[in-house]
Amino acid sequence: MNNIPSKKRYLNDLILVGAIALIVAIAFAVFALTMREGKSVTVSVDGKIKHTYSLSDEVDKTIEVEGGSNHLVIKGGKAYIESATCPDKICANHRPISKDGETIVCLPNRVVVAVSGD
Amino acid sequence: MTKRTHMVTFLGLATACAIIFSYVEMLLPPIWQAVPGVKVGLANVVVIYLLYKVSFKSAFAVSMVRIFIMSLLFGNVMILSYSIAGAVLSLSVMALLKKTGLFSTMGVSIAGGVMHNVGQILMAIIWLGTKEIGYYLIILAVTGTLAGIAVGIAAALLLKYTKKLKFNA
Numbered sequence: 001m002n003n004i005p006s007k008k009r010y011l012n013d014l015i016l017v018g019a020i021a022l023i024v025a026i027a028f029a030v031f032a033l034t035m036r037e038g039k040s041v042t043v044s045v046d047g048k049i050k051h052t053y054s055l056s057d058e059v060d061k062t063i064e065v066e067g068g069s070n071h072l073v074i075k076g077g078k079a080y081i082e083s084a085t086c087p088d089k090i091c092a093n094h095r096p097i098s099k100d101g102e103t104i105v106c107l108p109n110r111v112v113v114a115v116s117g118d
Numbered sequence: 119m120t121k122r123t124h125m126v127t128f129l130g131l132a133t134a135c136a137i138i139f140s141y142v143e144m145l146l147p148p149i150w151q152a153v154p155g156v157k158v159g160l161a162n163v164v165v166i167y168l169l170y171k172v173s174f175k176s177a178f179a180v181s182m183v184r185i186f187i188m189s190l191l192f193g194n195v196m197i198l199s200y201s202i203a204g205a206v207l208s209l210s211v212m213a214l215l216k217k218t219g220l221f222s223t224m225g226v227s228i229a230g231g232v233m234h235n236v237g238q239i240l241m242a243i244i245w246l247g248t249k250e251i252g253y254y255l256i257i258l259a260v261t262g263t264l265a266g267i268a269v270g271i272a273a274a275l276l277l278k279y280t281k282k283l284k285f286n287a
Contacts (some may be wrong), residue, residue: 013225017263020232024259031253047247090153103250105242107155111249 031101036098040098040114041073046110055079055098055115065109072113079113080104125285129168129176136164136184144192155258158265159231165209166227172214172285181205196245200238207237223277227270231262238284 024073043051046064047074068085070092076097081104091106091113102118119127144198148154168177185205189198212230215221221229234285235258242251 009220009222009225012220013222016221016225017228018237018260020228020263028256031256032184044247047245090154101250101253103248103253104249105246105251107242107246110246111149112246112251114250 013072035099035101036117038102038117040116040118041074042114042116044112044114063109063111065111068109070106070111070113071110079115081113082105084109121161124174125172129172129180130194132164132168132176133180136161136180137187139164139183139277140188150261151223153254153261156258156261159234159269160209162234162269163272163276164229165205165270166212166223166230167276169209169212169216170223170273170277171280171283174209178209178211180208187243198257199245200241204234204237207240222270223274224267228263228266231264231266232259233262233267235259235262243250 007032031045036088038055043053043063045063050063051061053074055074055077057067057073057074059079061072062073063070070084070086071082073080073082078098080096081091081094083093084106084108087107088108091104091109091111094104097104097113097115100115102115103112104113143157143160148156149158150156161181164184165177165181168180182202182205185198185201187211189195189201193201208230212226212232215226215229226277236255239251
């Protein structure tokens with residue numbers, strides 16, 4: 001494009017952003033409204049489920065992976081990661097999860113802690 | 119200088135530029151501490167510039183070389199796969215949108231930013247086997263749009279002020 005885009009192009013840009021926002025809003029509404037309390041917690045490493053617990057269990061376990069570990073705690077109906085060896089600690093700073101579908105992911109260690117409804 | 123030499127030199131410079139932008143971005147502190155992985159994607163200024171100024175093939179080539187070198191120097195296989203997934207999806211969509219002629223550089227860049235994140239999340243779902251990671255897309259759609267706006271404006275300005283540069287690709 002060699003000229004300053006016409007107003008029509010900018011309008012299309014706005015429509016594009018609007019479409020993205022709409023999709024995001026719908027996804028957010030669907031996801032927020034269908035959240036139910038979870039029942040069990042699965043821990044997977046590298047995509048394979050390694051442990052399953054109930055949300056009502058009391059768990060205090062260190063998940064060992066190649067080159068690191070994540071310290072998982074399940075207490076009071078919520079699951080969270082107390083500490084981890086990964087460089088970014090997103091998993092450790094995540095707030096405790098308890099709803100079906102919620103997850104705490106540690107990308108460097110390839111660990112996923114997920115709450116499910118059954 | 120032949121057209122070909124001109125092209126080769128220019129793309130070489132463009133690749134070096136993209137690598138430097140990527141490296142500088144790596145050195146800067148995280149823009150958002152809540153989600154450390156969020157980036158502006160400065161190197162894409164070069165990619166989008168090439169898409170408009172030269173050709174899709176050159177943009178794709180420079181993008182891939184940049185990714186390979188950065189992943190080789192500073193990353194690993196996983197990072198390489200995430201970057202490739204993001205870049206391929208983003209560039210394909212941007213090329214398609216550009217072809218329709220319906221959007222400005224900024225609009226194309228916004229789509230590129232969002233699709234880049236979509237590509238990375240898809241790769242994460244493949245690596246980790248859980249679809250729940252898709253929930254991150256809600257935030258990533260916003261950051262992708264904002265990054266797209268910034269990169270799009272930069273690329274558009276660059277295009278505007280280098281009109282004298284011509285390529286008969």
